[in-house]
Amino acid sequence: MVQSGNIFASIPAQSDIEEITILAAWPGAVVERIVSMGHASPPGFWYDQDWTEWVILLQGAAALRVEGEAAPRSLRPGDYLELPPHVRHRVEWTAPDRPTVWLAVHWKGAGQGGQIAGPQFA
């Protein structure tokens, strides 16, 4: 009945792709683990999402670039940020020598079938 686990368990020692694991899912919201191993967004690629992403780096290191900001943000364990819908961003780099573990909450608004709802987007 109670789903549980450890976010640092079963981390792949090496991987060619980012590994995404859904830890919890409710209508309109998802909690996921992302494990990066030296991955970065392809040159010129920007994430442009329809939903709000709240993301925290728990292990490793990374740099995240938010469009319009002067420089990438260096992230160390515990650093979090909230990316509203359509705030374009990209991962400049993640640590090449050890796994970088992120926890992300994606919020779309419940029961909206993925559509953004809520007064802050009006």
Next chain:
Amino acid sequence: MVQSGNIFASIPAQSDIEEITILAAWPGAVVERIVSMGHASPPGFWYDQDWTEWVILLQGAAALRVEGEAAPRSLRPGDYLELPPHVRHRVEWTAPDRPTVWLAVHWKGAGQGGQIAGPQFA
């Protein structure tokens, strides 16, 4: 525009009460930091919540008791669990000598004014 911070920043060295900080809030969902310092639920007290709570221990140590389970769950950094609405639970203990930092996501369903929505509660 982009809200950010570090979840391990500004942790009170000592506190008589649990400290709760809202890190993000959307209609029907909240992300919060909880800092415990030796706190436990009062004897006989059980949390009985109208919402889903997904909680992860990030620093320190704790034991959480879920009603109906044979023994409390010992939690170490990275351990998470999902508590559906009205799954009664209590904090048996948290580390007495150092802060215990939790990250909690409370999910009520967006735009429902705090009421539970979603097929899994039908």
